[in-house]
Amino acid sequence: MNPKRLSVLLLAGGTAAAGAIAFSLRAQDRRFYLTEPVAGVAHAQTPATPAVDGAKLKANEIGRIPIVMYHSIDEPGTKYDAHGLNIHGETFRKHLTMMAKAGWYPMNARDIYIPEKLQAVPAGMTPVGLTFDDARGSQFRYKKDGTIDPNCIVGILESFHKKYGEKWPRAGTFFALPKSSYNPTPFWQAGLEKKKCQWLVDNGYELSNHSFAHKFMTPMNAAQVREAVWGCVRDIRKLAPSATMDTFCVPYGAYPKDKSTWDVILKDPQGQYKNLVAFKAWGDESYAPGDKRFDPRIVDRIGVDNGYFEAVYARLTKSGKLYVSDGDPATMTVPRSWQDYVSAHRPGDLPVTFYGEAKPKTTAKAKPKAAGKKKAAAPVAKKPKQP
Template identity: 30%
Template sequence: MYHRTGPEEKYMVRSRKNFLADLERLFRLGYRPVTLAEYGSNRMSLPRGSSPVVLTFDDSDPSQFSLKSDGTTDPNSMVGIWRSFEKKHPDFPVKGTFFVLPNGPFGRQEDAAKKLSLLKKWGSEIGSHTMTHRSLNKISDSEVSVEFGKSFEYVRKLGFTPDSMALPYGVLPKNRDLLKSAHYGGKNYRYSNVVLAGSEPAPSPMSKSFNPLRIPRVKAYDGQMGIHWWLDFNKKHPTKPYVQP
């Protein structure tokens, strides 16, 4: 789970250097990127012997994806860093899941269409992160339904299939049934995959413990239960990551 990047590592900010190091370590360990929709539906076209990783980006911050004035990808944005990594490692393509807000997305209306068409071309996914980013346990059932329905339509308007949603702060609505069906504007809405905001690696989509409406994520930071803590844990403990047969 990523939010922003910058020159230095800070709360919610993965430094550029550390983001690149994350890609390098995941690559070395045999992980290959898939989207959340591919993982959730167990339709991952992974090379044999590799394991899936879903890189998710919340809030559509400009540092995730920006373009230079000549229209090329800013190499200092996360997508730019990933793109140049992909040039060296074509089997680690820019296939991420971006949970966007109505902030452009990525902060700028002017070049949003171009960014979205590039993400689509590369095989990335756009998912919902609601419209107003409020804690869903603090608002009414009908307000939650508006958030789910409106953001579903918003993602569709951006040209993507709204399969996936990230709950703001990982907070579930008081009425959990709204995750299965939310009524808005005369229609019922449902996301196939719903992610929380942290804690642990997600189980195999074929595992009994897999719940598509409560998918855990790993925070991309250096502390306890962060990405490297879990990758080290996997090395020390006999856990078995999903491996493509």
């Protein structure tokens, strides 16, 4: 599973016509994931709140959002590798501690794309999506006495919730694979899979979709894509009927070559499933839902290859580009220097409050004309660097 190879696969694409069950997802239609009713979310009127001092908070509600991708920790018999697929438990604890100290607020992946949930992030904090692929054994393990192993991923997350309280809520998205000839029992303890899946759902975690068989989707047509997505929803809900199953993690990050089928990943023409977003494997920090560059079909995640998360973390915490909540559920606060990136279709159609000065337009000045010399070509204005 080579991430460099997969990034090439991810970029591979075509413009073939849509198949019989594919449909067009125009840019203006991408708002469906934000405006249609979402399971488990009450759409009530938001009470008035005091005015927000955006400058003091350094609020930026279209800033970048880190979504971090994990697989295994301390997996017995599995080599610790350079691609972050199996890391030391102490490394995982270190990452979570870094996030907590920086004021990152853990969220289920789906909640980042639901306006009421994202707007509930406490003032001054940065949402971070914690994601775990494949429903591996080290993610959720019961001991012989029936208690959760404190050294599995769920056990460690629970310990951080206990330590930090409201600043570290129970959160984490487990992209599951149903048992089949292709995959083992979810979380690898046969007979306990139903108990585990329902426990996650009952305790605030997200159980979601990593496809039916974890096959490369690159050559798939629309019908095959639909079966890969729907098969997982169908079988995981047999274990946990109330699982939301409305985010999707593309196996290997290898998207279908026929880009028209990407829309089928998000929404089933037959009405059996609908995904808020689809996630890549590996990448960098993602665009916020309110940024016009955001595409729900292809959302980045940060891998944990040896030293990579630490490097991204160091860059992000100094960049001034992170999403920072204003703490006000009724408005979206954005630095004026970012105003060109605000989407016309904002999460929940919230009003935007700008603060600070606009980013100056950068243009090159023409040099004085030299006497007796040929007139020089007009200088080209430099494009401002994107935030």
